[in-house]
Amino acid sequence: MTATKAVRGRVKGKVVTRKVGFTYPTVTPLMRCGEATPCDTAYQQLTIAPAGHTGWHTHPGPTFVAVASGEGTLYHGMSGCPSVKYATGAGFMQPPTEVHNMRNEGSAPLVLWAFYALPPGTANAAIRIDQPQPAECPNIP
Numbered sequence: 001m002t003a004t005k006a007v008r009g010r011v012k013g014k015v016v017t018r019k020v021g022f023t024y025p026t027v028t029p030l031m032r033c034g035e036a037t038p039c040d041t042a043y044q045q046l047t048i049a050p051a052g053h054t055g056w057h058t059h060p061g062p063t064f065v066a067v068a069s070g071e072g073t074l075y076h077g078m079s080g081c082p083s084v085k086y087a088t089g090a091g092f093m094q095p096p097t098e099v100h101n102m103r104n105e106g107s108a109p110l111v112l113w114a115f116y117a118l119p120p121g122t123a124n125a126a127i128r129i130d131q132p133q134p135a136e137c138p139n140i141p
């Protein structure tokens with residue numbers, strides 16, 4: 001897919017506007033839901049105490065998370081074990097099958113609201129799939 005955007009910048013004290021085109025791959029849906037392929041949904045409020053964590057896990061479908069209060073660090077079980085801090089009011093999407101662990105490294109409870117899009121018939125016990133600690137993250141239990 002190609003997009004065009006007008007970009008403004010300052011060059012030698014003058015404001016210059018140029019149209020810039022760029023190409024990006026088309027977006028691939030994480031899951032398709034509709035009349036022919038229904039999806040189940042679930043909502044959960046999670047509270048993680050200070051020094052607590054979710055443990056390494058995945059989900060069978062995309063998960064949308066909002067931080068209701070506190071601050072958490074989301075670790076991704078991939079090369080380099082990247083992490084992102086999320087504070088109250090932040091939100092993020094967790095793709096299915098991506099191994100991750102949310103840790104409360106703060107001093108106040110971390111409250112998360114999670115909305116799950118799930119394959120039809122997913123049992124409550126199958127919303128979270130425990131995973132072994134990734135070799136890429138040896139210091140993050």
